[in-house]
Amino acid sequence: MxxxxxxxxxxxxxxxxxxxxxxxxxxxxxxxxxxxxxxxxxxxxxxxxxxxxxxxxxxxxxxxxxxxxxxxxxxxxxxxxxxxxxxxxxxxxxxxxxxxxxxxxFPTEPQPGAIIVDAGPPKVTGVVYIDWANVTSDGVLVYAPESSV
Structure with a gap:
C-alpha cells in the first residue's frame, strides 16, 4: 500500500x-x-x-x-x-x-466483451480463453476462472 x-x-x-x-x-x-x-x-x-x-x-x-x-x-x-x-x-x-x-x-486489461487473439494463455487474469494450441479429439479446451463466469 x-x-x-x-x-x-x-x-x-x-x-x-x-x-x-x-x-x-x-x-x-x-x-x-x-x-x-x-x-x-x-x-x-x-x-x-x-x-x-x-x-x-x-x-x-x-x-x-x-x-x-x-x-x-x-x-x-x-x-x-x-x-x-x-x-x-x-x-x-x-x-x-x-x-x-x-x-x-502497466498491464492492460481487456474491456468486457473484448476478443483477443494471441498465442498462448492471456497475459492477464480473470478472463475466459480458448486454448486453440492444444486441440484434442474432444475439441478445444476452454478455461474459465471462477471470478470471470
Missing amino acids: AAVTVTGSLGFFGREAIPSSRAPELWFRPSEVASKGAFLFASEPRKATLTGTSWTVTLEETYDFPEDVHYLPEIHYFSAGGNLTHVDELRRKIRVPAGGGSISN
Whole structure:
C-alpha cells in the first residue's frame, strides 16, 4: 500500500504536443471511495504535472484494494479566459501496479466483451480463453476462472 509516481506522455494523434494555448490539464479520477487497512481514500481526482508532452502524477497502487479500484484519466482544455471548453475521457481502466513507473509498462486489461487473439494463455487474469494450441479429439479446451463466469 503506497503512493507511487506514475509517468507518461500526452499529445494529439500524431504525437504532437497539445498547444499551451489550449491550457491542457490531465486528471486521474479514482473510480470510487475505497479503503486499505485503516485508511479510507476519498475519490478526489489527482492532477498530473505537464511538461511538454511528458507528465507525472502521484497515485495510489490499486491492485491490493479489496474493491475494484482504478483511475479514469481526463484531459481538460481551457480557453484563454480560463473557462473549461472540452473534456476528453479515456474509458479504459488504469490500474496502478506496485512501484508505479511508466504507464507504458502497466498491464492492460481487456474491456468486457473484448476478443483477443494471441498465442498462448492471456497475459492477464480473470478472463475466459480458448486454448486453440492444444486441440484434442474432444475439441478445444476452454478455461474459465471462477471470478470471470
